Amino acid sequence: MVNQWFTIEKIDNETYAVSEYGHWEQVHSYLLIGRNYALLIDTGLGIGNIKKEVEKLTNLPIIVVTTHVHWDHIGGHALFDTIYVYKDEVDWLKYGIDIPLHVVKKNIMRDPFTKKPPIEFNIDNYKIYSGKPNRILEDNDIIDIGKRKVKIIHTPGHSPGHICFFEEDRGYLYTGDLIYKGTLYAFYPSTDPVLFKKSIDKISELKGIVKLLPAHNDINIQVDLRYKIQKAFKHIENKDMLKHGTGVFDFGEFKIYL
Template identity: 50%
Template sequence: MHIRDDWFTVERIDEDTFAISEYGHWENVHSYLLIGGRCAALIDTGIGISDISDVVKRITRLPIKVLTTHVHWDHIGSHGRFDDIYVHELEEEWLTDGIPGLPLEQIRRDVGRDISIPVPPSFDPDRYEPFRGKPTALVRDGDTLDLGGRALTFLHTPGHSPGHLCIYEEKRGYLFTADLIYKGTLYAFYPTTDPSRFVRSVEKVNGLPFVTRLLPGHLDLGLDRAFMADVGRACRQLAAAGLDRHGTGVHEFGSFQIYF
């Protein structure tokens, strides 16, 4: 299957798993579509510059369950195009009311800057509004979802945000890490973040029994368990030095940085 789209890039991970990416924006955001026997899961819905549901419909006609890794604007942009939305219980109010202390003007600046390809005619950064709405389901650590032949487990991995989730498909060894682990700058310096919990979350996923591939929320798609172990060692080093706290700055580790 080859999907052409002016904004999104669709890459096939396997026969029924797709990365839907926004390489024309500085965030390089990835959303993921997982096809099951009864329904499909869409892990995050991107920035909202273009409507991701149009791409999803070209891949599958199955009912879609949107699985929100965390309620930041670059991961919930097309939530309003879907009816069935899951979110961790600690971020329900963020989804309904917005993130306290985050000005709309700042979001609009970040949405509209450093775009390298043409945007859809309907997009206007000065009119951009982050999604707000009520989820249909709240999840907790360890909850599972069966798509029909595909079982997913929600892992509560706070630190980058209070209700951040990684999604684990143990049978295939896929770990969808969202903003916890990727090759770039890992952020836990905002007031709504928690560096010590971030470190514990990285340790938590490093303890999973079987991981063949990391599927992150940003930048490089080709990550494996060895990279996750590298991030784990870095976090342990920071914690041992007492640096897992706000205000200690950017810590460099070669192909990635951790910003506390």
């Protein structure tokens, strides 16, 4: 089903992608409905009211979990009362990342929207969320929302506290900005190309994954994309170019920007 800004895509009867295809980043957030709580992985760009959308899908209390504290993943955090974040990005959530607001606004408006934004959206009034989390997550933590458990997997590289979420019972891996089709970014000062590769290696060793659910672009990606990205990083490493400033490496389905 499609509304003015968000596209709701059904993964299964209790799992939904809340997508923002009208923006050049094509951001996906994910709603997991348990017995006692609903878990919302990221809150998108903050262009539309994501809370209104998820409340159409569930009446359960909503826990927001954060793959990482970049503006395009925490845009709707202020709409919710319960927010979790990984320990290495608590300060980013509280005090903000070292990117000026005017730069974020420029990024939001970089390309024309391909869908009409909500009438209440005004870039002049755009703010980046900051606040204190309700729970600080660590590697291998389990979030139990009632008949559904999600494991925290620390996958730094794109950011220091980037995490993936593994739902072992269903074989779903929510990959955030670690794995997707498009350009993988590891050139910012706060990124680490070596850690990015190690995180890809870590994810590639996981057993039982039947579906990868990315945070950007094409939502229907093959499980073996993780192996292709792993091979690409190894190729770059072998050329002694796994470091900042070596450029953009094009592998067809994806690029790696160092």
